[in-house]
Amino acid sequence: MHTPAIKFEYLKLKIIDQTLLPGKFKYIPLENIEDTYWAIKKLQVRGAPLIGIVAAYALVIHALSLEPGNSRYISSLDKAVKYLKSSRPTAINLFWALDRMKKVYKNEAISDITKINRLLLAESEAIHAEDAISCRKIGLNGAAILPDPVNVLTHCNAGSLATGGWGTALGVIYAAQEKGINIHVYVDETRPLGQGARLTMWELMQNKVPCTLITDNMAASLMGLGKIDIVIFGADRIARNGDVANKIGSYGLAVLAKEHNIPVYAAAPSSTFDLSLASGDKIPIEQRDAQEVLQFYQYDRTLSGIIKVYNPAFDVTPAKYFSGLITERGILGQPLKKSITELIT
Numbered sequence: 001m002h003t004p005a006i007k008f009e010y011l012k013l014k015i016i017d018q019t020l021l022p023g024k025f026k027y028i029p030l031e032n033i034e035d036t037y038w039a040i041k042k043l044q045v046r047g048a049p050l051i052g053i054v055a056a057y058a059l060v061i062h063a064l065s066l067e068p069g070n071s072r073y074i075s076s077l078d079k080a081v082k083y084l085k086s087s088r089p090t091a092i093n094l095f096w097a098l099d100r101m102k103k104v105y106k107n108e109a110i111s112d113i114t115k116i117n118r119l120l121l122a123e124s125e126a127i128h129a130e131d132a133i134s135c136r137k138i139g140l141n142g143a144a145i146l147p148d149p150v151n152v153l154t155h156c157n158a159g160s161l162a163t164g165g166w167g168t169a170l171g172v173i174y175a176a177q178e179k180g181i182n183i184h185v186y187v188d189e190t191r192p193l194g195q196g197a198r199l200t201m202w203e204l205m206q207n208k209v210p211c212t213l214i215t216d217n218m219a220a221s222l223m224g225l226g227k228i229d230i231v232i233f234g235a236d237r238i239a240r241n242g243d244v245a246n247k248i249g250s251y252g253l254a255v256l257a258k259e260h261n262i263p264v265y266a267a268a269p270s271s272t273f274d275l276s277l278a279s280g281d282k283i284p285i286e287q288r289d290a291q292e293v294l295q296f297y298q299y300d301r302t303l304s305g306i307i308k309v310y311n312p313a314f315d316v317t318p319a320k321y322f323s324g325l326i327t328e329r330g331i332l333g334q335p336l337k338k339s340i341t342e343l344i345t
Contacts, residue, residue, distance in 0.1 A: 002160035002167070002174070003206060005050055006057070008128070011064065011121075013057045015045045018161055022202040030054070033062050033080045040087040040094075043193065047162020048236040048272055049131045052097030055084045056124035059101050063120050068113045077105050089284040090245055090314050091236040092274045097127050128164045134269040135165030137328035142172030142232065142267055145331065149182035151229045153219060156190045156247035157199035158234025158267065168267035169232045170203060172326060177209055185211040186222060190247060192293045192311065216249055223260040231257045232326070235268035242319030242336025243280025244268075248312055254321035263323035270327055273344050280316035288313050 007014045007027065014027040019042065028044070030036045036058035039045045045054050062080045066073050081098045088094065104119050146152075152173060159170030166174050176183045185204055190196035197213055204211040214222065222228050231253055237245040244250070244266045257264045277283060290309035291301055299307065325332040325339075332339035 002165070002203070005045065005047070005161045006054055006164075008057050008124075011061065013054070013061060015039060015054060016161065017044045018046060018199060019044050021161075021198050030058060031061070032065070033058055033083060037084060037087045040084075046195075047157065048091035048093040048234070049134075049163040049168070049269060050161070051088065051091060052093035052095075052271070053124075053128045053131060053164045055094055056097045056101050056127050058084065059098065060117070060120050060124050063105070063117050066113075070113070073113055074105060077102075088286055088313075090286045091272075093236075093269075093271050096271045100127060131164035131269060131271075133165070134271075134328040135163050135167055135171045136175075138168050138267050138269065138326055139166060139171030139173075139175030141328070141331055142169075142265065142326040143175035143179055143181065145265075145326075146172070146176050146181055146183070147229060149184070150176070151184050151186060151227055153186045153188065153222070153228045153231045153253070154200065155188040155196060155231075155233040155250050155253055157195040157203070159200060159203045161199050161203060162234065167203075167234075168269070168326075169234045170200065172232055172267055173204070173209060174207065177207070183209065185209060186219075186228065187211055187213050188216050188219060188249065188253070189213060190249060191216055192296065195247065216252075219253055220256050223256055223262060228257075228260075228262055231262060231264045232267055235266045235272050235325075236314055237277075237283050238266070238268060238273045238325065238340075239277040239280045239283060240273075240275050240337065240340060241279045242322065242325065242332075242340060243283070244317045244319075244322070244325075245280060245283045245285070245314045246317065248315050251315040251317045251321075254317045258321050264317075264321055265324055265326050265331075266317070266322060267326040270329060270344050273340065275340075275344065280318065283314075283316055285315070286313040287311060 159167035288311045319336045
């Protein structure tokens with residue numbers, strides 16, 4: 001059903017270089033912490049759940065590279081965790097996964113480094129396996145609310161290229177396809193880096209899901225024509241009140257959908273919820289390189305420092321715009337703050 005975005009075999013980590021898709025399909029090795037940091041930073045690997053999984057595996061590789069009697073073993077791992085966390089600030093899964101790994105090697109009851117390494121490996125594999133199961137459950141929960149036939153509008157990429165399984169938002173689509181629902185997907189290109197056009201379209205075509213690519217500014221027109229039945233996208237971080245940070249442009253889609261009485265759902269595992277934040281205005285929003293925008297207009301990189309560009313990677317959709325949140329534990333309905341308290345905490 002899906003092509004795995006990462007492979008971890010014989011203690012070797014490989015990822016699909018997503019910057020090459022759809023023109024070229026290639027797995028590349030991540031041999032150390034530095035490789036992993038830059039792969040996340042440059043979006044060779046991306047997607048909130050997936051970067052958490054990749055970071056966990058990278059920490060295992062780093063731990064195994066240290067000498068068993070190294071007196072700086074713990075401090076080296078601490079440094080690696082801090083370094084990986086600095087790669088991208090918005091997706092909470094990165095921090096969540098690394099904190100899980102940190103609890104393992106910080107366990108004062110275990111002093112044998114060889115044993116800690118085994119436990120780190122087991123924890124990283126558990127994080128990966130749990131996400132695959134979550135994706136499956138999210139997909140089945142989401143498919144249960146879809147009409148038949150249905151036209152779905154999605155944004156960015158929340159499929160197997162962004163997770164450890166078949167995806168969150170795209171997991172709903174794959175589950176619907178599996179159930180025999182007559183489904184068609186409109187795919188926002190997702191400017192400026194085209195994760196929808198390059199990645200989601202590639203995934204859906206690989207899985208023979210009927211789909212149509214649109215530019216981001218065509219969504220309102222389709223909604224006005226009655227061509228969209230539901231909007232489903234992923235999430236990089238969800239605050240305690242139900243505000244959702246996702247790829248830039250998600251907020252605009254939700255506002256448009258509300259105007260046209262179209263239901264909007266975000267699909268995400270419980271690891272994407274950040275219960276330490278009361279609302280979305282506290283979510284850190286990553287600012288990307290100006291050249292990501294300027295490259296389309298043949299501006300030389302030397303002009304990037306002269307031309308002012310606003311290029312946030314994410315925006316925050318207020319909870320009020322959602323019909324619900326699709327999780328592995330079920331669908332959280334309005335009021336989201338109450339539902340999150342009951343099901344997630």
